[in-house]
Amino acid sequence: MPSVYADQILRAFRQAPWRKQVQTVAALSIALLIIAVIGGFYLAAASRAGTAGRDVQRLEGRKAELIQENDELRAKLAELRSITRLADRARALGFAPAQMEQVEYLPVKNYPQPALVEAPPPEPVEGPPRAAVVSPGDWLAEQWQSLTGSREGIPMPGG
């Protein structure tokens, strides 16, 4: 029976010891390959992360330097533009502050001007003035007092 022989040969082939070893080696090789590939990817990624980290460190440092430089330049510029310095420089160049009478005002269309707020007119006064705050009688009495009594006055502020 040829089929019986064939089965026996196949079984013997499947159960051959070298066959199992080949399978084991292949499985290990595949596992190693996978680990190597993953390791490779990991190393590549880690290397890139490290490089990126160094870049971040470098850029943070550069950023700090530029901010510092910018601040210093801004401060220097402001110092050069300070009004005391500009006024001294202008004076040295022969300029003088504009005087009121030297200024001529011209109408310029759409020139921004503060809104004109008209103050209300003074209250009209009608009729004779109201009673004096101090009557002539009081005034005479005060004069009499000032003549007759030597009184300590308090120091007075004024205009």
Added chain:
Amino acid sequence: MFQLLRIDFSRDNRKYLNGLSQTISQVQREFAPARGRIFDRDGELLATNDVQYELGISPPNVVTPKDVATTLSDLLDKSVTDLVLATQSDRPYVLVQRPVSAELGELIKAKRAEGAVDLDGVDLTPIPHRVYPGGQLASQVLGFVAYNQDGRQVGYFGVEGFYNDLLAGHSVKGIERFVPFDVQPDPTPDQGADLYLTLDRDVQYLVEVTMADAINRYGAAGGSIIVINPQNGEILGMSSWPTYDPNNYVQSPPGDPENPVVSGQYEPGSTFKVLTMAAALDSGMVTPQTPFMDAGLVEVGGAFIRNWSGAAYGPVDMVGCLQHSLNVCLASLSTQMGPTTFYNYLSTFGVGHPTGVDLAAEAAGRLKVPGDPDWFESDLGTNAFGQGVALTPLQLATAVSAIANGGTMMQPHILLRVENRKRSFTTQPQVLGRPIKPETAATLTEMLVQSLERGEGSGALVPGYRIAGKTGTAQIPIPGGYDENKTIASFIGWGPVDAPQFLVLINLDQPSSSIWGSETAAPLFGDMVKRLVVLLEIPPDDARRALAGQ
């Protein structure tokens, strides 16, 4: 028999090694934001930041102590012996100097880069530094920044003090990692906001130049000037003498770092009569034409009040009372009004209350009222001409600005705009009160214009512009009375009266050339306003009306 290696996986050891690794590879630190800058209303920089350094030595890293010691000794004016000792210290870090200027820091860096000397172990750590490019300009308004015990920048006085929280921003805590694999971008702290002030740099400069000129011209011991816009309460300029440079406050500490315009209280004298007259007019007790017989003396609560010149002026009207600055007249008005009406008006003018200005250390002033243990009936008379009442210059300017602004008193303020992260917040003018009617304000303004044109303060007049104002010569209180020789000469005025755009108060402390406000502060006001109208682009009244009509 012998052991080459032992790996200890105990919990304590793992913890120790972990900690050691973290100490070496990372450090927790605070990321501080840059402090916000301060600008004037037109964007001119008034306060900004640059860098200074902290200079230290890390002894374990020093290779050539001699190079380090001699180089630093030359640059820092420190003894070589001290520096050599520092390089040999057991400590990991020795602070040599803080702060070191940016120029010196750059010089040390350059020397290190040249390689001629070995400066290994010398550490330069940048530290933030506040700079005021204008030097003394607006120093009392701005205040200054110093380091607190934690090494943080803190604003003191002025805008720096009042808006410290806004300017400082918020620092964030984060971990700085040194191993490149773990490095992450630094956390971003909330930046300090930039502040735009209502100050006009040119006006501020004019104010300070005028102040310095007044000190020389009139031999004054000090003084203050404030310029505000009465229509919206914006402070355009403000200065006091003596002043200081906030860049050098450590080397030259200011005698008084506070801003006397908001913190200094004084008895205002005759400039205060404006408020008394406002109360009398607004209560309906008098009109400009109401006659008054001036006897040169009046008795109030047992005290005898005389005029400043000691003379009796006879029959005058209310304009005359202001024109001659008659103490007797004003004391009679307050007495006739009675304490309730008089003090109510003063209170609505804000006397005795802080204005709420956005500057540090504002004083409230002092107004004694009936019922207070130190109030006497005579105060009713003396308060009428500004004696026995304490105000800050800003309080007086704010109160009088109500008269300039048609009876509406605006809150004085210094902040115009806040900018942060491209967002902008603009301050809106606030009404502080309406102490008098618009009609009263107009009437009193006209009276003050007339009294100025006819009276002792004519030096304050500016050709082409109608100006309202009042002189003042206040005596200085001393224990037991008033100094007989020293005064505070002052002038308060505004213009143009039909559309007021500025109100100026000038106080001169103890002027020696003349004690009178009419001879010192008034002409100073006139000279300053002649420049001020040019800076603020205010045409003369005729030209302004003609331009407005076109």
